[in-house]
Amino acid sequence: MSSITRSKSHVSALTSAINPLANPRGAKKQCELCQNHAHLQCTKCRVTFYCDTEHQQADWVGIHEKICQLLIPIRTATPFYSLQADRDHHCTQILHRQEELIEISRAVAQKKLFEGKYQESLPAAQLSLRCAMDVYGPSAVQLVPAYLLLAEANVGLGSLAQAEGYLSQAEWTVMKTPECSQTVRHQLHRNLGRLYTATENLEGALLHFANDVYYASEEYGLDNIVTCGGYFLMANVFIKQEKMDIASSLYTEVASTWHSHLTKLLETHTPGSMMLEHSFDEAQQAEADQMLRAMLKVQESNPKQAAAQNTLVAHSLAMLWFLGGSPDKALEFGRKALQSSQLVPDHSLTEHIQSLLQLAAERGPHLTIAS
Amino acid sequence: MSGEFAPRQIVTFLPDINNLDKRSPAQERSSPWSRMQKKGKETETAQPATSQTPTVSKDQIALFRNSVRQNACVEMLRGGFHRSFSELFSLLQRWKEMRLAAGPGSAIWQHKSPEEQPAKLHTLQHYLTKAETALRAGAWSAVYDQQVFLAQYFREPEDRWLSCHFYQTSLTSARRVKIDGGRKEAEALANMGQVYMDQGQLDSAREQYECFYQLTAGRAWSGEGGRSLHSQACEGLWRVYTQLADRPLQANDYRAAIDTLSKAFQMAKEAGDHRIEGEAAYRVGLAYQCVGDQVTAKRFLNMYMEMSTALGDAGGLGKAYKAIAKSLESEGKLSETVQYLEKFAEVSQGNNQYHNLEEACMCLGVIFNSRGQYERGCTYFERGYEIARDLEEVTLLQRAQVFVGSARAYSMIRKYSRSVETASHSDLLHLTGWKECRENVFTDTAGSAAAAEGKI
Numbered sequence: 092m093s094s095i096t097r098s099k100s101h102v103s104a105l106t107s108a109i110n111p112l113a114n115p116r117g118a119k120k121q122c123e124l125c126q127n128h129a130h131l132q133c134t135k136c137r138v139t140f141y142c143d144t145e146h147q148q149a150d151w152v153g154i155h156e157k158i159c160q161l162l163i164p165i166r167t168a169t170p171f172y173s174l175q176a177d178r179d180h181h182c183t184q185i186l187h188r189q190e191e192l193i194e195i196s197r198a199v200a201q202k203k204l205f206e207g208k209y210q211e212s213l214p215a216a217q218l219s220l221r222c223a224m225d226v227y228g229p230s231a232v233q234l235v236p237a238y239l240l241l242a243e244a245n246v247g248l249g250s251l252a253q254a255e256g257y258l259s260q261a262e263w264t265v266m267k268t269p270e271c272s273q274t275v276r277h278q279l280h281r282n283l284g285r286l287y288t289a290t291e292n293l294e295g296a297l298l299h300f301a302n303d304v305y306y307a308s309e310e311y312g313l314d315n316i317v318t319c320g321g322y323f324l325m326a327n328v329f330i331k332q333e334k335m336d337i338a339s340s341l342y343t344e345v346a347s348t349w350h351s352h353l354t355k356l357l358e359t360h361t362p363g364s365m366m367l368e369h370s371f372d373e374a375q376q377a378e379a380d381q382m383l384r385a386m387l388k389v390q391e392s393n394p395k396q397a398a399a400q401n402t403l404v405a406h407s408l409a410m411l412w413f414l415g416g417s418p419d420k421a422l423e424f425g426r427k428a429l430q431s432s433q434l435v436p437d438h439s440l441t442e443h444i445q446s447l448l449q450l451a452a453e454r455g456p457h458l459t460i461a462s
Numbered sequence: 463m464s465g466e467f468a469p470r471q472i473v474t475f476l477p478d479i480n481n482l483d484k485r486s487p488a489q490e491r492s493s494p495w496s497r498m499q500k501k502g503k504e505t506e507t508a509q510p511a512t513s514q515t516p517t518v519s520k521d522q523i524a525l526f527r528n529s530v531r532q533n534a535c536v537e538m539l540r541g542g543f544h545r546s547f548s549e550l551f552s553l554l555q556r557w558k559e560m561r562l563a564a565g566p567g568s569a570i571w572q573h574k575s576p577e578e579q580p581a582k583l584h585t586l587q588h589y590l591t592k593a594e595t596a597l598r599a600g601a602w603s604a605v606y607d608q609q610v611f612l613a614q615y616f617r618e619p620e621d622r623w624l625s626c627h628f629y630q631t632s633l634t635s636a637r638r639v640k641i642d643g644g645r646k647e648a649e650a651l652a653n654m655g656q657v658y659m660d661q662g663q664l665d666s667a668r669e670q671y672e673c674f675y676q677l678t679a680g681r682a683w684s685g686e687g688g689r690s691l692h693s694q695a696c697e698g699l700w701r702v703y704t705q706l707a708d709r710p711l712q713a714n715d716y717r718a719a720i721d722t723l724s725k726a727f728q729m730a731k732e733a734g735d736h737r738i739e740g741e742a743a744y745r746v747g748l749a750y751q752c753v754g755d756q757v758t759a760k761r762f763l764n765m766y767m768e769m770s771t772a773l774g775d776a777g778g779l780g781k782a783y784k785a786i787a788k789s790l791e792s793e794g795k796l797s798e799t800v801q802y803l804e805k806f807a808e809v810s811q812g813n814n815q816y817h818n819l820e821e822a823c824m825c826l827g828v829i830f831n832s833r834g835q836y837e838r839g840c841t842y843f844e845r846g847y848e849i850a851r852d853l854e855e856v857t858l859l860q861r862a863q864v865f866v867g868s869a870r871a872y873s874m875i876r877k878y879s880r881s882v883e884t885a886s887h888s889d890l891l892h893l894t895g896w897k898e899c900r901e902n903v904f905t906d907t908a909g910s911a912a913a914a915e916g917k918i
Contacts, residue, residue, distance in 0.1 A: 294540075298520065301539030304547070305532055313548045322544060329542055336598050337542035344544055 138166035153214030205377030209247030216240035277306035353410040398434035418451040546590035696733035740769035776813035836873035
């Protein structure tokens with residue numbers, strides 16, 4: 092929240108009205124978000140235009156803040172080079188930057204999606220799509236990730252028709268390229284599944300999630316955290332169908348996969364005392380947090396659930412937050428894990444949890460002083 | 463001509479995209495798409511008015527577009543059978559790894575992938591999901607049953623690894639079955655023991671069978687065919703111990719071999735099956751023979767002999783006689799040896815085991831020869847020779863020929879050399895007469911003389 096208000100105060104300083112005479116003739120300036128006639132421009136890069144301050148704000152929060160300076164070399168006119176070699180060099184340079192931009196905007200959009208900020212993720216996703224179109228053409232398979240992001244955001248926002256549109260585009264593109272990678276297929280099916288879940292077509296959703304898990308297993312292996320995401324979504328569908336036994340068995344699978352993954356990470360990283368965030372994609376972290384919390388919530392609302400699983404999930408969350416660099420939360424979840432581990436006859440985890448609590452407590456004061 | 467002309471009018475330049483039936487034959491080969499259309503056509507003929515284009519469900523499309531493996535996996539996942547999915551998936555993965563590890567040119571390289579055998583894949587899918595349904599309900603014994611079924615389904619040599627895998631998983635699920643006092647676990651252990659035996663991992667097999675034995679001790683469970691599980695365990699252990707003894711036997715470590723074989727004998731006794739008990743006794747006897755403890759050897763061999771007699775097993779009886787004869791021979795009791803060898807010959811003849819008979823004859827011949835009874839030795843050798851001739855085995859025949867020749871020579875040499883030494887007129891006549899006709903002028907008398915000498 093504070094970041095938004097802060098950026099709002101910046102916003103007014105960042106825009107200025109376009110002076111039409113300052114631009115070359117015939118070049119119509121369009122709004123970055125809605126493609127309408129633009130009246131404002133960003134004063135930092137001077138290559139991005141908006142119809143009003145609202146869109147400018149949305150774009151700034153969504154993506155522009157991160158890429159403002161990167162846009163300048165891409166969007167300014169090509170300088171004059173006398174040599175073909177120079178021109179080629181410039182072209183490849185621009186291409187490279189554009190690819191970089193696609194990747195950055197994709198990651199930003201993905202992270203916002205995992206955090207549940209669907210509206211904010213839209214500008215980034217749109218930028219990613221537009222850049223990809225510029226680089227690869229309008230019907231390339233490389234556009235699929237961007238379509239999928241947009242679809243996911245729209246599913247989240249509840250505008251299902253738009254999401255369906257994007258997904259149809261993506262599906263068609265994938266269908267036309269039989270050699271397209273398993274990753275893309277898995278993401279496509281995951282999003283289709285999300286859409287079907289949102290439209291309450293649960294059988295269809297299950298079909299797509301099943302395909303999603305299949306492709307993900309082909310690509311990443313069976314007990315990978317990516318595959319696991321599909322299981323989690325499936326479990327949610329089964330909960331909606333009120334098949335709690337299936338859902339809980341799926342949750343067990345997810346919990347144990349994440350738990351072993353995080354334990355491994357913790358083991359490899361504890362010796363070095365450097366900051367651990369690098370080992371973890373921010374988007375992944377957000378996804379894991381969201382999933383594990385949801386599982387904890389479902390399990391807590393279901394008292395007959397075994398405490399063993401609660402321990403597993405809470406411990407995973409504690410490890411996640413510890414690795415994510417916030418020991419306070421790690422402590423909180425660690426205590427929760429310790430509590431439920433007391434209820435289980437098998438105490439194999441208790442020791443791990445205690446050592447984690449100790450580690451977190453050691454690191455805790457440092458951070459509070461720093462902040 | 464006109465008949466041909468009329469339909470041409472209907473044909474447009476480009477095929478009508480709405481009417482999928484009228485594709486050109488070139489496109490209507492056996493692509494999945496055309497197969498799908500055929501299916502669509504059938505439905506269309508059923509209700510021609512309602513729909514122009516056949517509506518194909520997503521499942522049908524997937525059936526044609528995707529591999530069998532993917533369809534099976536997706537089908538399982540849709541039902542939420544994620545354990546079955548991961549089991550099938552990892553099994554298929556393991557097959558690929560095994561194949562790669564074996565490299566081109568190996569046997570597995572020629573085998574068809576399980577993915578390309580829909581029947582197997584569907585069976586796997588069906589029973590795995592059934593097992594998982596049972597697992598969700600917590601019915602471990604049903605899970606066990608499904609897994610055992612799968613293990614038995616994959617009997618063929620190329621699917622052995624699958625069978626082994628399912629026996630293994632069935633063991634873990636059998637351990638979860640609490641209410642039957644460990645009966646399923648015992649069965650699963652027996653299966654695992656058998657699997658290890660087939661793979662030649664004798665030590666692992668022994669562990670399994672020993673657990674099986676302990677579980678069944680004092681229980682009156684009977685398996686299929688009415689046999690008690692305990693006796694099955696004993697028999698399994700007998701087999702394992704017998705095979706385990708082969709290694710020290712080959713290394714000439716007879717003490718260790720005797721230990722193991724005695725265990726096998728104990729187990730055979732406990733199993734209550736005289737056939738295997740006799741067999742075990744025979745092996746123990748042979749091992750003692752190798753050590754040189756003839757008395758103990760004979761004790762065990764006599765046991766075997768008695769059991770074979772009781773069971774009417776002529777082959778076993780022959781083996782027993784032969785082994786006892788060998789023991790007696792090394793003890794130096796030649797007359798008893800001869801007795802047993804004659805019994806051996808008799809049993810073999812009664813049983814039409816000509817190889818054994820030939821062996822017995824040759825042995826008897828050798829013994830009589832060594833005692834100087836060349837004439838009797840010669841008759842036995844000749845009998846052996848005849849049998850070898852009837853068997854048409856050249857090596858046996860040649861061996862017999864040599865023995866016959868040498869025995870006859872021995873039987874003649876005394877008289878002959880005496881004749882040469884004295885060189886009287888009649889002796890010389892004898893010698894020349896013999897040289898001409900080669901009749902047994904010397905043997906007759908010499909043989910009886912030798913026999914007389916032997917008696918003295």
